[in-house]
Amino acid sequence: MNKQIALIRGDGIGPEIVAEAVKVLDRVAERFGHTFSYTEVLAGGCAIDATGHPLPQDSIEKCKMSDSVLLGAVGGPKWDQLDGSLRPEKALLGIRSALGLFSNIRPARLFAPLAHACPLRPDIVAGGLDLVIVRELIGGVYFGERDTVLKNGEKYAYDTMGYAEHEIERIGRVAFEMARKRRKKVTSVDKANVLDSSRLWREVMHRLREEYPDVEYSDMLVDNTAMQLVRNPGQFDVIVTENMFGDILSDEASMITGSIGMIPSSSLGEGTRGMYEPIHGSAPDIVGKDIANPVATILSAAMMLRYSFNLPEESDAVESAVSQVLEEGYRTADIMSEGCTLLSCSEMGERIAALV
Numbered sequence: 001m002n003k004q005i006a007l008i009r010g011d012g013i014g015p016e017i018v019a020e021a022v023k024v025l026d027r028v029a030e031r032f033g034h035t036f037s038y039t040e041v042l043a044g045g046c047a048i049d050a051t052g053h054p055l056p057q058d059s060i061e062k063c064k065m066s067d068s069v070l071l072g073a074v075g076g077p078k079w080d081q082l083d084g085s086l087r088p089e090k091a092l093l094g095i096r097s098a099l100g101l102f103s104n105i106r107p108a109r110l111f112a113p114l115a116h117a118c119p120l121r122p123d124i125v126a127g128g129l130d131l132v133i134v135r136e137l138i139g140g141v142y143f144g145e146r147d148t149v150l151k152n153g154e155k156y157a158y159d160t161m162g163y164a165e166h167e168i169e170r171i172g173r174v175a176f177e178m179a180r181k182r183r184k185k186v187t188s189v190d191k192a193n194v195l196d197s198s199r200l201w202r203e204v205m206h207r208l209r210e211e212y213p214d215v216e217y218s219d220m221l222v223d224n225t226a227m228q229l230v231r232n233p234g235q236f237d238v239i240v241t242e243n244m245f246g247d248i249l250s251d252e253a254s255m256i257t258g259s260i261g262m263i264p265s266s267s268l269g270e271g272t273r274g275m276y277e278p279i280h281g282s283a284p285d286i287v288g289k290d291i292a293n294p295v296a297t298i299l300s301a302a303m304m305l306r307y308s309f310n311l312p313e314e315s316d317a318v319e320s321a322v323s324q325v326l327e328e329g330y331r332t333a334d335i336m337s338e339g340c341t342l343l344s345c346s347e348m349g350e351r352i353a354a355l356v
């Protein structure tokens with residue numbers, strides 16, 4: 001199989017972790033007889049430095065011409081003072097929106113050898129942990145009307161959260177379909193006790209659940225969900241929620257798996273072209289030290305193989321290689337514990353690639 005992959009290395013640790021995912025993809029290509037070629041795409045802070053814009057038009061075109069996109073991370077303190085629309089993070093939102101990637105899947109799975117790295121009490125995670133957050137990605141407050149105006153002699157800024165029925169329905173469907181392939185349980189997370197957009201969210205979800213009588217469904221308020229994720233994460237199978245709630249809850253869920261460096265994500269729309277990225281950011285505090293955990297990016301590449309290229313065997317091979325490395329006691333600094341062997345970012349990538 002021949003595939004063209006747009007590589008957005010981005011900022012901070014982005015280039016370090018993407019390099020490791022490419023090593024793994026190259027090994028997959030070699031072992032299974034595929035050809036993966038890469039197009040370098042500028043986005044984020046590095047694009048601002050090179051072109052004055054976080055997402056040049058040419059970068060969007062390159063993504064559209066590729067079979068899929070692999071992204072490291074964008075942003076960092078160097079660009080923090082920039083105005084909203086010129087910030088590196090706008091590149092992410094721009095690509096997600098330009099490619100119509102409304103469905104963001106963030107699986108939080110506790111690998112058995114990392115149980116010790118989980119900050120929760122051992123009895124809470126005794127049964128393991130395997131949940132998926134289905135996050136709506138191109139609507140809600142990130143994309144609503146916003147402005148900063150003068151009001152009563154001072155600055156007043158606002159961002160608005162809104163959803164149309166069809167936007168809720170299509171992400172709801174993704175969650176129900178996913179639950180059918182898993183433990184058949186959907187928790188829809190909202191703030192329907194306060195927000196109109198959440199009340200519409202709940203109404204549409206309730207309509208949808210009639211079509212999926214085989215799936216157990218419940219509503220949960222987002223503040224309670226934040227608490228329940230720590231109290232009893234095993235109760236969740238598929239969580240479906242709006243854009244910003246999903247952003248926050250997925251960072252929380254990542255910590256239960258030991259580190260934010262472990263959680264991959266896929267972003268898809270109607271077609272098979274997607275964007276794949278770790279859920280973490282550019283980690284400016286550890287950049288250039290070769291100590292970042294590349295596993296989230298490598299697992300994102302595995303999701304690309306499965307969801308965009310329909311290569312489940314290849315995807316399984318990458319996920320098994322990650323499990324095996326952890327079982328053999330190899331760790332990056334963020335998940336390190338006594339008796340284990342500490343690896344750098346690049347050593348971890350090489351070891352995983354060698355096991356594919």
Ligand SMILES: NC(=O)c1ccc[n+]([C@@H]2O[C@H](COP(=O)([O-])OP(=O)(O)OC[C@H]3O[C@@H](n4cnc5c(N)ncnc54)[C@H](O)[C@@H]3O)[C@@H](O)[C@H]2O)c1
Nearest residue numbers: 073074075076089261279280281282283285286292293334
């Ligand atoms: N997808 C993205 O590109 C993305 C996502 C989140 C944040 N950001 C941006 O990244 C910048 C930094 O954000 P932040 O500090 O709030 O969040 P962050 O996720 O970059 O870092 C939070 C903490 O987690 C650690 N961490 C993150 N990834 C790690 C990895 N792979 N291995 C080991 N440790 C890791 C960091 O060292 C830091 O201590 C900001 O500019 C933010 O906007 C980008």
Ligand SMILES: CC(C)[C@H](C(=O)O)[C@@H](O)C(=O)O
Nearest residue numbers: 075089092093247279280281
């Ligand atoms: C950087 C930011 C725009 C982004 C988001 O909030 O979607 C990030 O936090 C993420 O989780 O992918």
Ligand SMILES: [Mg+2]
Nearest residue numbers: 247248251279
């Ligand atoms: Mg986030």
